[in-house]
Amino acid sequence: MTQDELKQKVAYAALDYVKGVSIVGVGTGSTVFHFINGLAEMKSGIEGAVSSSEATTAHLKKMGIPVLDLNDVGTLEVYVDGADEIDPNKKLIKGGGAALTREKIIAGASKKFVCIADGSKRVDVLGKFPLPVEVIPMARSFVAREIVKLGGQPVWRENCVTDNSGHILDVHNLNIVDPSELEKTINNIPGVITVGIFSLRPADIVLVSEGEEIITF
Numbered sequence: 001m002t003q004d005e006l007k008q009k010v011a012y013a014a015l016d017y018v019k020g021v022s023i024v025g026v027g028t029g030s031t032v033f034h035f036i037n038g039l040a041e042m043k044s045g046i047e048g049a050v051s052s053s054e055a056t057t058a059h060l061k062k063m064g065i066p067v068l069d070l071n072d073v074g075t076l077e078v079y080v081d082g083a084d085e086i087d088p089n090k091k092l093i094k095g096g097g098a099a100l101t102r103e104k105i106i107a108g109a110s111k112k113f114v115c116i117a118d119g120s121k122r123v124d125v126l127g128k129f130p131l132p133v134e135v136i137p138m139a140r141s142f143v144a145r146e147i148v149k150l151g152g153q154p155v156w157r158e159n160c161v162t163d164n165s166g167h168i169l170d171v172h173n174l175n176i177v178d179p180s181e182l183e184k185t186i187n188n189i190p191g192v193i194t195v196g197i198f199s200l201r202p203a204d205i206v207l208v209s210e211g212e213e214i215i216t217f
């Protein structure tokens with residue numbers, strides 16, 4: 001199976017978790033792209049979706065799924081999203097698609113976070129994937145210097161402006177010993193909008209496609 005076929009397989013497996021749910025939170029990325037296609041095919045009482053990015057909004061609308069404002073819907077039953085890295089404790093690195101801030105908001109507003117990925121995203125320890133940090137543009141250099149003090153090597157993702165008009169620093173070579181502590185530390189740097197560690201609010205269920213198998217933990 002190609003990586004894209006693995007993404008599609010796991011995305012369709014996640015449809016079981018939205019049966020009977022009227023409003024679903026929807027993440028961003030190529031795995032979620034397949035999930036949206038599946039949602040549209042399922043046509044089972046989905047009233048609408050809360051979207052984590054402009055790209056997801058465009059695809060939801062194209063597939064005929066109404067997009068709702070999080071402010072109008074309150075707590076969500078289920079949020080489905082991908083990840084860049086997943087550890088055994090369901091803690092994640094996200095933000096490869098630059099949508100980390102809205103993704104973290106919707107994850108926080110959801111009772112159940114179902115994370116979907118192909119097997120290549122599983123790791124024993126988070127940190128090989130460069131950690132995305134969304135920042136206020138005028139704070140970019142300052143935040144970068146603060147991150148260097150933490151031992152990381154930040155690289156500005158040039159030509160990327162997020163849906164919130166932020167910039168992204170991709171931080172290499174961080175030694176993530178305690179993901180929750182590092183999440184708090186980086187979030188506390190003035191000018192940081194969101195760090196892409198999802199540890200304080202990890203996934204609740206992870207579905208991973210490994211060959212023909214779907215592994216759930």
Ligand SMILES: O=C(CO)[C@H](O)[C@H](O)COP(=O)(O)O
Binds near residue numbers: 027
């Ligand atoms: O965090 C994300 C976007 O900000 C994505 O969920 C993550 O990058 C995984 O993407 P893909 O499903 O394309 O591998």
